Each structure stands twice: as C-alpha cells, then as structure tokens.
Amino acid sequence: MLEALVLNLVLFLPLLGAGLLLVSPTDHHDFTRRLTLVVMSLQFALTAWLYGRFDSSVAGLQFETRLPWIQSWGVHYQIGLDGYNILLVMLTAFLGPLVTAGAFSSISKDVKLFYAMVFLIQFAMMGAFLAQDLFLFYVFWEAMLIPMFLMIGIWGGERRIYATIKFFLYTAFGSILMLAAVIYLVYSLQTTSGIVSFAFADLVKARLPLGAQSWLLAAFALSFAIKVPMVPLHTWLPDAHVEAPTAGSVILAGVLLKMGTYGFMKLGFPLFPDATALFTPWLMSLAVLSIVYGACLALVQDDIKKIIAYSSISHLGYVMLGLLSLELVGIQGAVIQMVSHGLVAAGLFLMVGMIYERCHTRELAAYGGLAKLVPVYSVFFMILTLASVGLPTTSGFTGEFLVLLGAFKAAWPPFVLGLNHLPLVLAVVAVSGVVLGALYMLRFALGFLFGATKAPHSPLSDLNTREKTILGLIVVAVFALGLFPDEPMRKTELAAKAYKQLVTTSRLPGRAP
Amino acid sequence: MIGRDVLMAMLPEHLLLLGIVLLIVLEIAGLARRAAPTVALATVAAAVWAAARLSFDGYAAAPFAGHFSVDAASLLAKALVLALALPVLLIARDEFDGVEFPVLLLSSLYGVGLMLSADSFLTLFLGLEIMSLPVYVLVLLAYQRAQSAEAALKYLVLGGTSTAMFLMGVSLLYGGTGSMDIAVFARAIGAADPMARAAVVLVILAFFLKAAIVPFHAWAPDAYEGASVPVTAYMAVVVKAGVLLAAVRLFGPATLASPMLELVAVLPLASIVWGNLAAMRQPSLRRMVAYSSIAHAGYLFYALLGAPEGRMQSVTFYLLAYGLLNLLVFAALPPAADDRERDRLDNLKGLFHRSPFAALMIGIAMLSLAGIPPFPGFVAKFLIFKNVVAAGHTAYAVLGLVGSYLGIYFYLRVLQFMFMSADAAIAPAPLRRHALGASLACVALALLVAAFPGWVIEHL
DSSP: OHHHHHHHHHHHHHHHHHHHHHHSOSSOHHHHHHHHHHHHHHHHHHHHHHHHHOOTTSOSOEEEEEEEEEGGGTEEEEEEEOTTTHHHHHHHHHHHHHHHHHTTTTOOSSHHHHHHHHHHHHHHHHHHHHBOBHHHHHHHHHHTHHHHHHHHHHHOOTTHHHHHHHHHHHHHHHHHHHHHHHHHHHHHHHHHHOOOOOBHHHHTTOOOOHHHHHHHHHHHHHHHHHHTTOTTSOTHHHHHHHHSOHHHHHHIIIIIHHHHHHHIIIIIHHHOHHHHHHHHHHHHHHHHHHHHHHHHHHHTOSBHHHHHHHHHHHHHHHHHHHHHHOOHHHHHHHHHHHHHHHHHHHHHHHHHHHHHHHHOOOBGGGOBOHHHHOHHHHHHHHHHHHHHHTOTTSHHHHHHHHHHHHHHHHHHHHHHTTSOOHHHHHHHHHHHHHHHHHHHHHHHHHHHHSSSOBOSSSSOOOOOHHHHHHHHHHHHHHHHHHHOOHHHHHHHHHHHHHHHHHHHSOOOTTSOO | OHHHHHHHHTHHHHHHHHHHHHHHHHHHHTOHHHHHHHHHHHHHHHHHHHHHHHHHTTOOEEEETTTEEEOHHHHHHHHHHHHHHHHHHHHHTTTOOSSHHHHHHHHHHHHHHHHTTBOBHHHHHHHHHHHHHHHHHHHHHTOOSHHHHHHHHHHHHHHHHHHHHHHHHHHHHHHHHSOOBTHHHHHHHTOOOHHHHHHHHHHHHHHHHHHTOTTSOTHHHHHHHHSOHHHHHIIIIIIHHHHHHHHHHHHTTOOOOTTHHHHHHHHHHHHHHHHHHHHTTOSBHHHHHHHHHHHHHHHHHHGGGSOHHHHHHHHHHHHHHHHHHHHHHHHHSOOOSSHHHHHBGGGGTTHHHHOHHHHHHHHHHHHHHTTOTTSHHHHHHHHHHHHHHHTTOHHHHHHHHHHHHHTHHHHHHHHIIIIISOOOSOOOOOOOHHHHHHHHHHHHHHHHHHHOHHHHHHTO
16 A cells, blocks of 8 residues: 555656746756756655565556546556566666756756756656556657657757657657557457456457457557667657757667557557567567667767667667567566666766767767776776677676577577578577677777777866766666676566466457457 | 526526626726726626536526527536636737627627527527627727738628528528428438438538638638737637537437538548648748647547537537637737737747746647647547547548647647747747736646546536
8 A cells, every 4th residue: 555655656756846846946956956856866766665565476566556537438547566667667767866967067058947857758757657557658658758859859959859850740650540549449349348448457358350450559569669669660769869968868768768668568469469470570570670770870870879879779679579589588588678778878878978068079080099088987988888788797688688598499499390480580680789789889989988099178077976976876787687687587577477478369359268 | 487497598698698788888888998808707707607507407498499498518518618708808808998899709609608509590590690790890800900801801701601501501401391490400411312411511511611621711810810819719719619519419419421421521631631731831820720720620520420429528528628728829828019920920939938937838738739648638639539439430530640640740830939949039028917817727727627537528
C-alpha cells in the first residue's frame, strides 16, 4: 500500500516540480536549478527505494494503482511496476538529476521554462513506462512530444526549428496510425469477448484473425520503429540530436528512444503474436540493417554528436534483435542493452556537451590530443567509449553478449534442421556490428583524445566537481551493470518469460487457449 | 399544466428575452453605457443556470407539442452553448460599448435556444434564422475597414443561399409527407424515393453551408477575418455549436447508409483535409482559425457516422473542448491599437518574452485543437473516431485521423512563432482585465476536462 503511494508520488513529483516552478520567481536562476535538482533527486531516491522493495519472485504487476478514469470506456488510471519496466523506470529516475545538473552551466536563456520542460518530459516518460492501460500509455506517449518539441526548438542549435518540427511530425505520424489501431483493437476486443477495457492485461486476451493482427501490428510497429528508430525510419534522429541542447540529446538517447523498444516488448509483439511470427524475418532484417547501417554511418561522421547519434541506431538494433530472438537470454539481454545504452549514450552526450561548452564546435577534426590537455575528461571519455564498444566488465558487454547469444541460440536449430538459414545469417552479420562499433568508437577516441594536440579554444579547463560527479555516477552505474548483472536480471526474468510465453502462443480466433 | 410548462421549458429563452427588453429599456433611459455589459452577462449566466438546473432535475416537457420540446440532454446542450457565449461577452467588454452588441448577441442566442429544442421544421427554421440574422449585423458592427462590409455581405448572401436550400428541402419533404415534424427527415434519409433523397441532400447541404464544410466554406475565412475578435469567437464557437447540435437533433435516430453515408463522410473528410492544408499558409490569425474551424466542422460531422445513441454525447463533448480552447485563443490574444495588427500571425513572434501568460494560454489552446494529449481536444477526437469505428466505418476513421495529422503543422507553427522566433518589434500589451478573466476561466475548465474526462462524459 505504502509502495503504491510512493509509486504515484514518483510519477507525479515532476509535475509537482513544474507547478512549483510556475509560481517561483523568474529571475532567480540558481534557485530554479537547485529546486529542480532537489525534486529530481528525491524522485530518484524514492525510485531506488521501490527498486529495493520490488520482489523479483512475483510475476506481474507490483505496487499497482487502478482507478477508473473514463469509466464508460473502461479506461483506468492504472500504473504499476513489473519486470518489463522496473529497470527503465530506474534508468529514467537515475538520469533525471544528472540531466538537470548537466544543464546548470549550459542553459542561461529562459531557465525556468527550460526546467519546467525537463520536468514535463520526465513526467511523461515515467508515465509511459508505468502505464498499464493503453489509453493512459497513449496519452503519455504523445504528451512527451510537446516538451521535447519546445526544448529542441527553443534551446537548440542553428537549424533547431527544422529539426524540431521534423521530429514532431515524424513521430506524430506514427502515433496517429497507432491511435487508429488502438481504437480498432479495443473495439474488436469488445465485440469478440465483451470486455470493455484498455488494460494491457485484458488486451492480450483479444483474439484476432491474422489479417487484422497484421494491420494492427503494422500500425503499432510503425509508431514504435520511428521512435527506436529503425532504419529506414531513422532520418529524424540525427537532426534532432545535433540540434538539441545537451539535455535534450541526453533525454532522447537516454530514455526516449527506449520508448520504442519498450513499446515493442510491452505491446507490439505480445498483443499480436501471430502477426509477429509473420513479420519476424522482416523486422529482424531491419534490426540487423540498423546495426550495420547505423555503425557504417557513424564511421564517416565529422560531427561528434552525429557519431553518437548514429551509434544509437546501431545499439538499439541489438535490442530489437534480442527481443525478436524469443530466447530468454536474448530478451533479458535486450533489456540490459536498453539500460546500458541509456547510461552510455547519456554519458557520451553529456561529455560532448561539456566540451562543446568550452570550445563551441562539434567538428571532430578541430580536436586532438585532449588526453594531454584535459586528462580527467579523457579518462571518463575513454571509459564510456569502451563501454559503448562493449568491453567486458562494462554494461555494454553484458547487453550485446546476451543479445548475440540469444540470436545464435534461436538461429541454430532451424539452421541445423535445414529449415531456415536467414536467422543465422542475420546473427553473423550482427556480430560484425560489434567490430564496426569498435571501429567507429575507437576512430572517434583516437582522433579526439590522442595524436597531435589541438583544441579550438585555449586554455582548456578540465572537468569541475559538478561534472566529475555526474560522470562518476554514470561510470559507477556502467560498471555495476557490467560486473553484477545478476540482480537486475533476476528482476526482469519473470517478465522475459511472460513475454516469451505471450509472443509464442497463437491467439487466432477459434483455437483453444 | 400547459402554462407552467411554457414558463418552465422555455425559461432560458424567457430569461434571454427579458435581458433584451431590459437592455433596450436601459438604452432608452440613458443608462446603457455603464450597465449593459453586466446586464448581458447576468442574463446569459441566468439562462445557463436555468437550463443546467432543469437538465439536472431531469425535466422534460413539450409546451408546444410537435414544435418545441425539451429534455435533460437537450437542456444540457443548451446550457453548454449558452455558457460558451459567456467568455465572448467578457472579451467583447473591452471592445464594444453600447447596447447593440449585447442585444444582438442575446437575440442570436435566443435563436440557438429555439433550434436546440425544435421538433418541427418551422421552429428549426425560425431558430436558424434568429440565430443567423443578428450575426450578419454583428460582423458589420465593428466596421473598421472596408473588408468588414465585404465580409458581412458575403456571409449574408451565402447565408441566404443556405436558407433557400433548407426551405427547398423542407418543402419537398412536406410535399411528400404532409408533415412538418423533423422526424420526417430521419425517415427520409433511408428512403429510396428520389424526391425524399433530393430533400435530404438539400437540407444536409444547407447545414454544411452554415457550418462551412468544403466546398461551401469559402465565406468563412473572409467573414472571420472581417469581423472583430469577439464576433469571430462567437461565429467560430457558438454559431458552429448551434448548427451542429441542431444537425444531431435533426438526424435523430437515423443510421446512415449509402448514398447519404458517403455524402456525410466524404465532404467532411474533404473539409478536414482542405481546412488543415489551407490553414498552413494563412498570414492572418483569424483566417487560420477559420480554416481550422472548417476542419473541426469536418470532425464534428464525422460524429454523425457513429451510432445514433452516441452522437449527442460525442458532439457535445467535442464542442465543449473545441469551444473552450478556441475561446481561449481569442481571450488570450494580446490587444493592439489596430485590429489588423492584432490579427497578424507574425506579431505573435516572441510573444513568450513579451507576455508569457498569453503565450502559454495560446500554446495550450493550439495543442488541444491539434488533438495532442493530454489536452481535452484529444479525448474529444478519440470519442468521435471511436464511435465511427464502432459503427464499422474503419476506413473513414483512418482517413479522418490521417487528415487530422495534416493539421498538426500549422498549430505547431503558432507555437514556433511564440516560443522560438525572435521578438517582433512590438511593445508588450498586457491583457485587459476581462479578457484575462475569460482566459483563466477557459483554461481552468479545459484542464479540469483534461484531468477528469470520464466524469464529464458520463454527465453528457
């Protein structure tokens, strides 16, 4: 009971914070910053407490709240923690204070509005992860776009208007078709089984013919795949990332992109298992294409922010591959990979922001030999680079290794039986993504940290205490997840099993359950 | 007790009439300048209260059987439409003095009241005309520029055309059945008889014209632009609401089937698409709102594709959300010395720095009108499309939703101007007191509807 209340508090704290900002004075920037940091830290503390209380031996929802919201439609305000969302909620809450602190020095225009937007994004993301009702989920899913739109558009770089409108229109197009699918899905649930409900737990009971499932999955998948983003729907991402302020990039890469993969895991695949089976070869090919294509593009970028942006596309391809492998290790690896990418990409974007604040350029060629100029910065950068590459002991290794293990485990039997060679081919190609990943990240680090010393701005000051603390926390989390993945994996194990069960059970009409 | 019913059932209308008389007496006594706005506001508030009170008591009566009847649902809709006129009066307070504006507005509202209770074509026609005639004058009332006259004339001529089509349709129906009962219309919708079909088409087109559905929309941008802000708000919100609710009443229990189904689906769909596309390139705020309202009229007529039982609820909820947020735009629009300057979209650039409150209000309104959650416009749209899907017209629903996607850009453009563009070189102009009150009321209600949509829907 207490936990459920705390969970609600965790969700609504950012909204409360935004409300506080609304009534606080406009010109006291330091007060605004501290207030935001305090509220965000409190949210993280409460989330961490809930994480500790979360019982990994219980399947299904914990700390649930369910209240009628639009009763006549069967819409409920239903939130709760389960194995699907626990790690992502934790990630979101963890990054909140870091994003806030990271923007202390970089944002000096409309500070109050900025932190209000950070709060609102945090609220919407938290809500989307916690929601257990499709209507509620959709509301948060869409509402997220508004503060992000403003954040990129107001505090972004030169082409910010173009980037932010592209971001909004791109993602909204996916959402509008998903909305049509949501309406149709709920309506067919009502006509076939008589249940009027938007609850995830009820929706997975819907039995639909293959044709309807395929259309609905296509609509959901379009929306989620744009968010992930999967090649070829990724073109909004580099623009949004490059133009966004650091905090925007961190939120985008750290959490927002995981919305897409989370959506696939929580909704897309479990709701339409038969269509998923039909689409798997295509989606898997796209996932592997994303891995390789993203990595290849990252290899040739001159803009340091773009390198990380494209690397995100590549890394999230692994998540998709893991989810589609339908092997327990692969699924769990996908979840770990989501969190790992959230930490690493957030850390790298923060670091790019820090150097940008000092030098005002993101041109890779403008830098060199930073290891001599800013040693502390370079150490952190190297650690995060290696984590991104997937060096053992870091979180990146755990995620990618498990995903690839899952992919091979799933691909081997059909290959041996001579049924299907595609999965194995895809798995092998996906492994090459690891090599490419090492290539582009090391090329980046090599040019950036080593070689002839050059910096567009001198003297270059090294990290201050605030920056060291932010990065230190991220690095600790990266190693924690790399060295001790047991505990988080235990928390997600039952959910991964449930996911596998749901996706592998046919739900065409007229068959025994 | 017929006499008592006449008094009770028409109480909102009686109060409006009383207010009109009082205003005229005040004018004669030379007291109008000071008291008129308050009297008008109090009158409408009383009428809203009366309609809402009767509705909550579950009152139903037919004081003029076959011509005029009320029940709880229609009274609630009436209360809603009348309530939407309250912010209009508040906005107008700073722009119009004298008795003309309130008297014309109250007369028009009287017409709305009649329309929403009409049982016969006679009452409906009477209501439609009493509602429309004062608006022609209202458009002219703020005569500040030559376009106003052109706008009023255009509106008048096309309004006349609509009336003619309506009368032609009604006379065909009367010729075929010998009855003036509006239920005749609902029965004629499914009929195969060519005369009945022609009649139905004429009546539907008359309503399309009044609600500015493509291809009968061309008058709206000119009329909206030519009128002053409060009058535009009144036309976009109250008149549209009256027409739509009357249409729902007229369609009654009829389920649409081919070929009427296509008529009621395709033209509104064209409105959604064209309204949203054309709105993208308007330099004037009121023209943009006009095109946006053309698109919204499309969504509203979509509600007729749904099952008859759900229509009233979905239209009323939509009108509530649409009305509140549209009024919010007009209430929060910063005042300017020159009406034309006030209307230029470019002048909204950098508004956030000049007037953060106004920018936030207009921003919320734009996002809600675009149908982005969590604002009430989303639930309203959801409700309509849910009913359309439930009636089996999934393809139209998907097309309508894709059409609504087209609208997102121009709403975002307003946000872009207000928050992301460099400041326009204009002195900050604080909102006037009454406009501020109106915007606060609108936004508070809109947020309440957003937070508790379920409660609102269950009470409609």
